[in-house]
Amino acid sequence: MKPMIRKIVRELQLLLLLGILFVFAMFQGGFVSWFLFYSMLPIIFYMLFIPFYPIHHWKIDRKVSDRYLETGGNIEVTITIRRKSPFPMFYLVLEEVLPETLQFQDVGKKKYQYLSDRQSYNRKRHVKKVIYPGFQKEFTIHYRIEHLPRGKHHLSDINLRIGDPFGFVECKYLFSAAKEFFVYPAIQDLKWKQQSMSLEEGTTSSHIHDEKLTNVVSGVREYIPGDRFSWIDWKTTARKNTVMTKEFEQEKDSSIVVILDVGGLQQSQRLVFEAVVEWTASILQSLRKKDQSISFYTFGKSERFFSNQQLQFQFPAVQNYLSTVKQEQVSLAERMVTPMKELSRGSVILFVIHHLDELLVERLSNWKKQDYTLVVCYVIPEKQLDAKEEQYIRSLRLKNISVQTVTEKQLMQEQWEVQASR
Structure with a gap:
C-alpha cells in the first residue's frame, strides 16, 4: 500500500510542476517561457509514465559458467533480459543479495593460516550492476563470484530498477531466476605414509605404500x-x-574404513570443519587412485554410508555429499557405543575428527579391543593443542592407536601427508 501511495504522491508532484510551468508561461509570456514549458513537457510525461511501466513483463534468464566446481574457484554469471517494446531507459540497476552459503571466501590453503579465527573465512557479498540499455530490446549483464566456498549454492531473486535521469521517480520489480551449482571440497595431493601391517593380514593387496616391499x-x-x-x-x-x-611377496592388508566426524556444532569452528572435509576428500581420492578397498561413513543424526563400489565407480555422488555435509548437534562418541556390524575383523579404521574428549578416547579404546587397527587424524589449531589435548593423544597412543595431529603447519604444506604415529 505504501509504495502505491508514494507513486501517487510523486505523480501529483510532477503534475504540479507541469502546472506551475504552464502558469508561468501564460503570465510571463515570451519565447523563453514557452520554450521552457515545451522542452520540459516530454521529460515530465516520460517521468509520469515510468512508475507504471510494465517491467514485470520482462523475460529474465540466468546462466552460470559451470555447475560443478572446486573450492576457491570462480564462476561467471550471465543474466539476459528480454523485453517486447524499445521503451527508452536511461539506466538499469541490477541488485542481488547472494545466499548465506556464499557469504564466505575460500582462498585455498592460505585460509588455513587463520585456522582458529572464526571471522577470517567470512565475506559479505552483494552484487550491484548499472547499465545503460537505451532502446535495446535484449541485453545482458555479467558478473563474477570469486573464491567460492564449499557447498550447494542457490542463486534465486534478482531486483531490477529503472528510473528517470534525475532520480525523481523509479520502477522496480523482483524477478525469480533460480539456478544452483555445487562447489566440491578441493582434492589436495596427499602422500600416504602409514606403516604396513602384517603380511598375512587381510585378503586384498596393499596399495597404500609408496615403496615396494x-x-x-x-x-x-x-x-x-x-x-x-x-x-x-x-x-x-x-x-x-x-x-x-x-x-x-606383495603385502596384504584389510579394507580401509574412513569415518568423518560431523558433530560438534556447539563448538563450531567453520574453518576447522572445512579442513576436516577437505582432508577426508583427499584421503578418499588418494586411496581410490591406488585401487584400495575402502568404505566411507559419517555419524550424524543419521548414518551415511558409501560402499567401496560407490567410491570407485560413483565418486561424484560422494563429492556431492561432501559438498553439502554440515556440522550437526551430535557427538561422535555417543554414536560409537558399539562397533558397526558391517566392519570385518582386522579392518583399518581411519577417523578424521576435530574434537577429542575423555568419552571419545574411551570409545576408541573399546573399538581397538575388537581387533580393529585404528588411525586418528585430529585437525586442531596449534594454539588449542594444550596439555589436556596432549594427554588425550598420549592416552590413545598408549593403547596402540595411531594419532596424527593436523595443524596449520600440516595444512599449509605443498603436499599433505597421512603419517600417523603411535
Missing part, C-alpha cells in the same frame, strides 16, 4: 624394463644365461 623374496622371473639393478638375481642369471630378477 623388497625384503621377502617369493620367486624369480625374467627381467622386465624398469626393474631395479639391485633386484637382479645373479646366481639364477648365471645358471640360466638370461637376466633374471627377484619377485617379491
Whole structure:
C-alpha cells in the first residue's frame, strides 16, 4: 500500500510542476517561457509514465559458467533480459543479495593460516550492476563470484530498477531466476605414509605404500624394463644365461574404513570443519587412485554410508555429499557405543575428527579391543593443542592407536601427508 501511495504522491508532484510551468508561461509570456514549458513537457510525461511501466513483463534468464566446481574457484554469471517494446531507459540497476552459503571466501590453503579465527573465512557479498540499455530490446549483464566456498549454492531473486535521469521517480520489480551449482571440497595431493601391517593380514593387496616391499623374496622371473639393478638375481642369471630378477611377496592388508566426524556444532569452528572435509576428500581420492578397498561413513543424526563400489565407480555422488555435509548437534562418541556390524575383523579404521574428549578416547579404546587397527587424524589449531589435548593423544597412543595431529603447519604444506604415529 505504501509504495502505491508514494507513486501517487510523486505523480501529483510532477503534475504540479507541469502546472506551475504552464502558469508561468501564460503570465510571463515570451519565447523563453514557452520554450521552457515545451522542452520540459516530454521529460515530465516520460517521468509520469515510468512508475507504471510494465517491467514485470520482462523475460529474465540466468546462466552460470559451470555447475560443478572446486573450492576457491570462480564462476561467471550471465543474466539476459528480454523485453517486447524499445521503451527508452536511461539506466538499469541490477541488485542481488547472494545466499548465506556464499557469504564466505575460500582462498585455498592460505585460509588455513587463520585456522582458529572464526571471522577470517567470512565475506559479505552483494552484487550491484548499472547499465545503460537505451532502446535495446535484449541485453545482458555479467558478473563474477570469486573464491567460492564449499557447498550447494542457490542463486534465486534478482531486483531490477529503472528510473528517470534525475532520480525523481523509479520502477522496480523482483524477478525469480533460480539456478544452483555445487562447489566440491578441493582434492589436495596427499602422500600416504602409514606403516604396513602384517603380511598375512587381510585378503586384498596393499596399495597404500609408496615403496615396494623388497625384503621377502617369493620367486624369480625374467627381467622386465624398469626393474631395479639391485633386484637382479645373479646366481639364477648365471645358471640360466638370461637376466633374471627377484619377485617379491606383495603385502596384504584389510579394507580401509574412513569415518568423518560431523558433530560438534556447539563448538563450531567453520574453518576447522572445512579442513576436516577437505582432508577426508583427499584421503578418499588418494586411496581410490591406488585401487584400495575402502568404505566411507559419517555419524550424524543419521548414518551415511558409501560402499567401496560407490567410491570407485560413483565418486561424484560422494563429492556431492561432501559438498553439502554440515556440522550437526551430535557427538561422535555417543554414536560409537558399539562397533558397526558391517566392519570385518582386522579392518583399518581411519577417523578424521576435530574434537577429542575423555568419552571419545574411551570409545576408541573399546573399538581397538575388537581387533580393529585404528588411525586418528585430529585437525586442531596449534594454539588449542594444550596439555589436556596432549594427554588425550598420549592416552590413545598408549593403547596402540595411531594419532596424527593436523595443524596449520600440516595444512599449509605443498603436499599433505597421512603419517600417523603411535
